[in-house]
Amino acid sequence: MPEWLNALPKAELHLHLEGSLEPELLFALAERNQIALPWADVETLRAAYAFNNLQEFLDLYYAGANVLRTEQDFYDLTWAYLQRCKVQNVIHVEPFFDPQTHTDRGIPFEVVLRGIQQALVDGEKQLGISHGLILSFLRHLPEEEAFKTLEQAMPFREAFIGVGLDSSEKGFPPRLFERVFAKARSEGLHAVAHAGEEGPPEYIWEALDLLKIKRIDHGVRAIEDERLMQRIIDEQIPLTVCPLSNIKLCVFEHMGQHNILEMLERGVKVTVNSDDPAYFGGYVGENFAALHEHLGMTEAQAKRLAQNSLDARLA
Ligand code: HPA
Ligand code: ZN
Numbered sequence: 001m002p003e004w005l006n007a008l009p010k011a012e013l014h015l016h017l018e019g020s021l022e023p024e025l026l027f028a029l030a031e032r033n034q035i036a037l038p039w040a041d042v043e044t045l046r047a048a049y050a051f052n053n054l055q056e057f058l059d060l061y062y063a064g065a066n067v068l069r070t071e072q073d074f075y076d077l078t079w080a081y082l083q084r085c086k087v088q089n090v091i092h093v094e095p096f097f098d099p100q101t102h103t104d105r106g107i108p109f110e111v112v113l114r115g116i117q118q119a120l121v122d123g124e125k126q127l128g129i130s131h132g133l134i135l136s137f138l139r140h141l142p143e144e145e146a147f148k149t150l151e152q153a154m155p156f157r158e159a160f161i162g163v164g165l166d167s168s169e170k171g172f173p174p175r176l177f178e179r180v181f182a183k184a185r186s187e188g189l190h191a192v193a194h195a196g197e198e199g200p201p202e203y204i205w206e207a208l209d210l211l212k213i214k215r216i217d218h219g220v221r222a223i224e225d226e227r228l229m230q231r232i233i234d235e236q237i238p239l240t241v242c243p244l245s246n247i248k249l250c251v252f253e254h255m256g257q258h259n260i261l262e263m264l265e266r267g268v269k270v271t272v273n274s275d276d277p278a279y280f281g282g283y284v285g286e287n288f289a290a291l292h293e294h295l296g297m298t299e300a301q302a303k304r305l306a307q308n309s310l311d312a313r314l315a
Contacts (some may be wrong), residue, residue: 014240020277074115132161132315149251162190238312255294
């Protein structure tokens with residue numbers, strides 16, 4: 001990566017902590033917790049990182065998360081991510097975690113949260129990286145389950161800045177979660193949601209109008225709806241775009257076809273993020289580098305993208 005790109009101060013606003021689980025750490029945690037894995041070794045696992053769509057990725061992502069059992073595991077996961085951030089001059093992070101992926105396996109909510117939170121606090125003290133944690137609901141599960149998760153989170157209300165919505169998008173529109181998002185907002189939590197990654201522009205409208213989100217995660221399909229484009233430009237609603245993710249999950253065929261710079265030039269507040277860096281081929285820095293290499297992103301454009309990420313912080 002060019003040094004001028006690395007040196008830019010950046011914020012990362014779209015990162016699933018479970019998606020930062022590198023194969024080496026996954027194998028180390030499996031050994032520590034005495035869990036048998038379906039892959040022979042790190043290379044075999046890495047070779048399985050070939051996806052035709054979001055669901056194929058999610059199946060592997062949830063299987064990988066199975067090695068996370070103890071508070072120390074969640075600490076080590078988060079700490080490894082923060083060290084990558086430090087090297088790439090990511091000075092602020094607003095990561096997601098999926099409590100249901102863990103509580104449904106019998107891991108207590110507070111075990112997950114305490115490990116993540118302690119690493120974030122240490123990251124602030126020792127690495128100078130500020131943070132705001134976002135609790136994400138799994139949209140392939142019913143809204144009642146999201147309500148239960150929110151209830152479990154409330155004793156730790158101060159640990160979060162907001163709620164998100166992730167997992168399988170198609171067939172699970174934002175409107176299914178209108179009531180639980182209203183409840184979360186009434187607790188003073190910010191709202192964000194994945195919308196317009198694989199799903200249609202209508203899902204972005206719903207996320208804005210019904211969930212009252214402050215930021216759109218992905219949102220690249222907004223470009224198919226001119227009225228929606230005008231709204232997100234007029235209201236300067238940030239999009240947390242994840243270029244390498246979009247290629248790995250076949251949202252775009254090649255990086256040369258990605259629309260992030262076209263959106264930027266039209267005045268959309270787009271930002272660059274890594275989504276699930278262990279699975280998609282890189283962290284924020286590699287995502288910026290790919291835009292430089294394949295889309296001819298200039299230094300001026302990179303600066304605007306980095307500034308957008310700092311402006312779009314919720315914490
Ligand atoms: N989309 C939806 N859900 C997710 C993703 C994603 O890119 N990564 C982890 N959960
Ligand atoms: Zn995501």
